Amino acid sequence: MPSKKFTLFKIVRTTVQFIAFIILNACILGVCERITIPLPILYPSTVPTTMFLGGFDVIQYRISHAIFPFIALGIFIVVAATVGRAFCGWVCPFGFLQDLMSYIGYKKVTVSKGAHNFLKQIKYMVLFLTILMVGIVGVLTAQDRGKEFIDALGYYAYQPFTPFSPSETFFTVIPKIVSYITSNPSQLRVLLDPMLLMDLIEVQEPILVFRIVFLGILLTLMFFIPRFWCRYLCPMGALMATLGSEYSLLTIKRNIVRCIECEACSKVCPMQIPVLKVLKEKGKLMDSECIKCMDCMFICPENALSITVME
Amino acid sequence: MMNMRPRTLALLLLMIGIALIAVGIDRGMLPQLKTMLKHFISEGPLGLP
Numbered sequence: 001m002p003s004k005k006f007t008l009f010k011i012v013r014t015t016v017q018f019i020a021f022i023i024l025n026a027c028i029l030g031v032c033e034r035i036t037i038p039l040p041i042l043y044p045s046t047v048p049t050t051m052f053l054g055g056f057d058v059i060q061y062r063i064s065h066a067i068f069p070f071i072a073l074g075i076f077i078v079v080a081a082t083v084g085r086a087f088c089g090w091v092c093p094f095g096f097l098q099d100l101m102s103y104i105g106y107k108k109v110t111v112s113k114g115a116h117n118f119l120k121q122i123k124y125m126v127l128f129l130t131i132l133m134v135g136i137v138g139v140l141t142a143q144d145r146g147k148e149f150i151d152a153l154g155y156y157a158y159q160p161f162t163p164f165s166p167s168e169t170f171f172t173v174i175p176k177i178v179s180y181i182t183s184n185p186s187q188l189r190v191l192l193d194p195m196l197l198m199d200l201i202e203v204q205e206p207i208l209v210f211r212i213v214f215l216g217i218l219l220t221l222m223f224f225i226p227r228f229w230c231r232y233l234c235p236m237g238a239l240m241a242t243l244g245s246e247y248s249l250l251t252i253k254r255n256i257v258r259c260i261e262c263e264a265c266s267k268v269c270p271m272q273i274p275v276l277k278v279l280k281e282k283g284k285l286m287d288s289e290c291i292k293c294m295d296c297m298f299i300c301p302e303n304a305l306s307i308t309v310m311e
Numbered sequence: 312m313m314n315m316r317p318r319t320l321a322l323l324l325l326m327i328g329i330a331l332i333a334v335g336i337d338r339g340m341l342p343q344l345k346t347m348l349k350h351f352i353s354e355g356p357l358g359l360p
Contacts (some may be wrong), residue, residue, distance in 0.1 A: 070335025077328030081321045247320045286317060310318060 002299065013089075015304055017096040024048040038072040040079050041092040042236045044168040056164060056236045061146035064134040064158040066142035072100075077243050084248030085240045088230055089291035094167040101222035102270065106115055109224040116272055120294065123238040126161070130235055133160040161235060168219050171209040230291065239262040241288035249310050252285040252297055254284075258304035265296035265305060267291060284308065 002010075022028065024041075027049035035051055038058040043050065045057045055072060062069040079087060088095050102108070111119065136159050140146035150157045162168055186201045221228040230237050265275040269291045278287050285296070285305075299303040315323070 070331050070338060072335075074328045074331030074333075074335055077331065079328075080326035081328060152315050244320065244324045247317045247324065249318070249321045249325075284317070310321075 003301065006298045008297075009294070013100065013293065014096075016090055020091040021093050024091075026051040038069075038075060039091065040085075040236060041086045041241055042165065042167045042234055043092065044093050044162065044172050046164065046168065046172045054167075056165075056239070057159060057181075059239070060130060060134050060159045060161060063131065064137040064141065066138040067140055073243075076120065076240060080240050080243040080245040081248060084245035084290060084292050085237060085251070085288075086292035088234075088237055088240070089293035093229075094226065095291070098222045098227050098229060099171065099270075101219060102226040104223070105148075107224065108226065109260060111272060112227060116231075123234055124233050124242070126233060127235040127238040127242070130161040134158070136297050151295045163207060163211070164214070166211075166215045166229065169215045173208070173211060227291070231271055231289070237291075239300065245290070246286050246288040249290075250292065251290075251308055251311075252279075252294070252305050253283065253308040253311065254279040255304045255306065258302045260304075261303055262301065264299045264301060268295045268299040270295065279305075284311075 024039075024043060025047065026032075031051065032049075033051070034053075036053060037055045038055045042056060043054040044054075045053045049068045049246060055076060058072045059069050061070065121180070133156075137150055153160075155163060218229055226232070257274075261276060263276055265279075266273070266277070269275050270293060271291055273285075273287050273289050275285060278285055294307075297307070
């Protein structure tokens with residue numbers, strides 16, 4: 001049974017995530033001026049209400065157009081060096097969705113150490129393949145060659161990851177489909193004919209069936225494995241980890257006098273980091289997977305963990 | 312580089328990040344700002360030639 005302090009903290013973090021979601025979608029409140037600042041979160045820039053740009057979209061777009069993403073990369077490095085992957089834990093809307101799913105989840109599953117260590121490498125592969133793809137397209141664009149190749153790639157040439165992004169499926173594609181169906185009452189008859197409905201939507205969104213099935217699988221997994229997407233598949237998290245989030249100025253330290261080594265911190269970690277082991281070895285919570293959610297700090301029954309900056 | 316203290320490495324990364332942002336602003340946004348400023352001075356409320 002979690003302590004009152006931990007429950008209160010969870011409410012605070014969920015509130016912060018909700019407020020961040022509203023600020024990201026400030027158009028809901030009538031502020032529709034888009035600020036072209038890329039944030040290190042997985043949020044599609046195609047959401048009509050969004051005020052900021054999703055970082056990974058910007059990186060893909062600029063590299064594939066043979067423009068070096070100075071500002072985006074600069075922002076990500078500054079964020080990684082100061083607060084690490086805190087945007088994943090406190091701002092990212094898809095992370096927020098995963099947290100909500102895990103709160104209502106039936107039973108948490110702990111992935112075996114070997115499988116966890118293997119699976120967490122997949123996101124780096126996703127990042128590598130995406131950068132390789134946009135890099136090739138970027139070089140071809142810069143040299144004004146391979147037009148046929150780029151045309152053949154079509155949808156996938158400039159943003160190869162985006163069509164597979166569950167965040168885009170959830171926040172852009174599904175609302176678009178719902179809006180399409182509800183805004184055309186005459187089209188409601190297609191609901192009775194699934195094949196016709198699929199044909200209609202498939203024209204607008206290629207690989208729609210794959211996207212929805214993929215999102216469905218992820219949403220199911222999120223019930224049992226907290227932050228499944230962030231742990232194993234998110235290329236934005238992989239990029240932040242690669243840019244040095246492990247060495248962030250903001251981190252967590254352990255008071256060795258107070259610590260009773262109960263492992264509560266390791267058990268609560270949504271990223272399945274062996275928190276106590278890392279703290280013992282490095283003195284601070286230096287791990288590239290850490291999303292700075294602070295769950296470990298607030299679950300500690302002895303208040304042995306605390307935030308430290310520039311230490 | 313691996314022998315660096317984490318704080319030193321973080322500060323180094325911070326400086327690299329700031330430098331990249333500065334270069335990005337200089338290359339991308341500064342020309343736009345200059346154009347806006349010129350437009351504001353010549354045709355805006357100042358009305359200078």
